Amino acid sequence: MKIIRFILGRIILFLDWITSPRPNPISEEKRNEINSFTSNMVMYEFKACPFCVRVRRFMKKNNISIKTKDARRNKEYATELINGGGKLQVPCLLIPKDENNSQWLYESKDIINFLSKELSIEL
Ligand SMILES: N[C@@H](CCC(=O)N[C@@H](CS)C(=O)NCC(=O)O)C(=O)O
Structure with a gap:
C-alpha cells in the first residue's frame, strides 16, 4: 500500500511539473496587494496530495x-x-486573525474560493 501511494505520488508530481501553469501577468501594485494579504498565512500540505497540488x-x-x-x-x-x-x-490554510485568533481553513475548494474572493480573482 505504501509503495503504491509512493508511486502514485511521484506520478502526480511529475504530471504537475510537466503541466505547471504559467503565472498570469499582473501589475506590481496587485503583486504587493497579494503579498501583503498572504504574508502571515501558512498552508499545511503533503507534497504529493492531489488536493494540495x-x-x-x-x-x-x-x-x-x-x-x-x-x-x-x-x-x-x-x-x-x-x-x-x-x-x-491537508490542504489546510492557517489564516491568523489577531494575536489570539486564527482560522484553520480545510478543503481545497474552500481555500481556493476564499483566496479568489478576497483577492478579487476570477475563477
Ligand atoms: N475534500 C478534501 C480532501 C483532502 C484529503 O483527502 N486529503 C488527504 C491527503 S490527499 C488527507 O489529508 N489525508 C489524511 C491522511 O493521509 O492522514 C479537499 O478537497 O481538500
Whole structure:
C-alpha cells in the first residue's frame, strides 16, 4: 500500500511539473496587494496530495505565494495542524486573525474560493 501511494505520488508530481501553469501577468501594485494579504498565512500540505497540488497550481497561476509546511515529512507540523485545526487533513490554510485568533481553513475548494474572493480573482 505504501509503495503504491509512493508511486502514485511521484506520478502526480511529475504530471504537475510537466503541466505547471504559467503565472498570469499582473501589475506590481496587485503583486504587493497579494503579498501583503498572504504574508502571515501558512498552508499545511503533503507534497504529493492531489488536493494540495490543486491549490498550489491555483496559487502559482495567480501569483500567490504562501509559506507551506509539509505535515507528512515533519511531525511537528502535523502536531501543529492537529492541535490548531482539529484534524490531520491537508490542504489546510492557517489564516491568523489577531494575536489570539486564527482560522484553520480545510478543503481545497474552500481555500481556493476564499483566496479568489478576497483577492478579487476570477475563477
Ligand atoms: N475534500 C478534501 C480532501 C483532502 C484529503 O483527502 N486529503 C488527504 C491527503 S490527499 C488527507 O489529508 N489525508 C489524511 C491522511 O493521509 O492522514 C479537499 O478537497 O481538500
